Amino acid sequence: MNYPRIGEALVRGERHRLAAAEPELMIGDLNGPVGVAFANLLGGQVEGHTRVLALLNADVAVKPATLMVSKVTVKKNKYTSILMGSVQAGIAHGVLDAVRDGTIPRDQCEKIGIIAAIWLYPEVVEATDLDYEDLFNTHRKSMHLAIKKAMSGEPTIEWLLENQDKIVHSYHQKGLDGKL
Template identity: 45%
Template sequence: MSEFLFKTGEATVLAAEGQYTDAMPEVLIGHVNGPVGQAFANMMGQTAGHTRMFAIRACNQMVRPATMMVPKVTIKSSAYINLFGGVVQSATADAVLDCVIEGIIPRDQANHLCIISLIWLDPECVKDPNLDEKDLYRTNYEATKLAIQRAMRDQPSLEELIANRHSIKHDMFDPDA
């Protein structure tokens, strides 16, 4: 694998109907001895409302590459942190490990890279009495894996972005509307 400073990727996977379980991770992947590694180390301090944590599959089972999960939304309840540090953490860790297993992340680089993953967890899912935790897992697993894959493959390509510049609109804003 050629050396790189860092790679970025994002993905959106939509929830099952009636759920607040959309997943939209944004990942930054780089070498531990580069700028991503420095940012990763700097994130070890906590900020009120933005608890950061490692992606672990279970206690004493932190994944490689080391992955720091950072919420995009201010955490205001223990119910939110329980979902973030439970279902979402499990999905994120499984996606990272599967990326190594499937060769998306080269196995020989797993101890030399680190990942910072900004994670969207809709505050409404905490209030939903019918929350489907399996769908929350599914969306976060699929989106994290896709974001890592896109990062490692430099997707979308500049050519693709140029080609669809006038045919694709932002999902939440259309300047022509």
Template identity: 40%
Template structure:
């Protein structure tokens, strides 16, 4: 595989019925000496309301490629941070290691690449007494795998987007605009 300078991907995996555990990660992957590496280094430290953390699978088990995760929404509770730095971080880390093991992420470039993953976690998760943490893990694991795989494969391709232009529309436009 040639050097990866900048690849992007996203995915959405929907929650089980009655849960707020939808996962919608957006990922940037690139060489540590390229634009993603520069952005990664610039993210060191914290930004009010948007915690940044290296992805670990457990104590002393930081993933490779080095990955920084942050939120797409402003964090306003410690319960939210606990979910983000617990179940969501574990799911993200496990997905990355599994992609390495499967060869989708190139193991021979694991120290030359870095990733930034922007996480969306519904704020209602932090206060939901019926939160299904297994579903939270599932959605984030599956969506992370899909986002990274799409980034590395360049999906959807321009041809795929053109082919489905009339059959796919943004969910917010349902019933508003005819395709």
């Protein structure tokens, strides 16, 4: 299998706008550049950009080893609780879903690692009606989809060239205050 692989996916919340998920990831051999990056990121914590393993629970890490890196500067405990709660569990389940359906070959689970940049709306800390099940589900689905896209090489360069002028970036029209 050729590594590294790069993927991303956007899944909008079914019940709450703030539940949207958009992981960006790299999958590769732990004995190669991805493994070096994995070790450097996990060992080189940076204030405000927490790096944690994807866990099913406090002491159950998934395989392939998956490192979550926050794209947003973490400033509040509530954000950390959401990131290391519903989101972390959703990411972990999405990885295992990809193993279960064969997207990630089982014989590769000890050899490869995943580094996933994870994004949450910063406003989640202010929400009083956040749907944690929706948050979990969108991160599970988006991680699984991002892995599928990475492992299958999607989008292809042919598709990108054919559709380049048909795709409008979400924030191009709406700005940073736009709603996804």
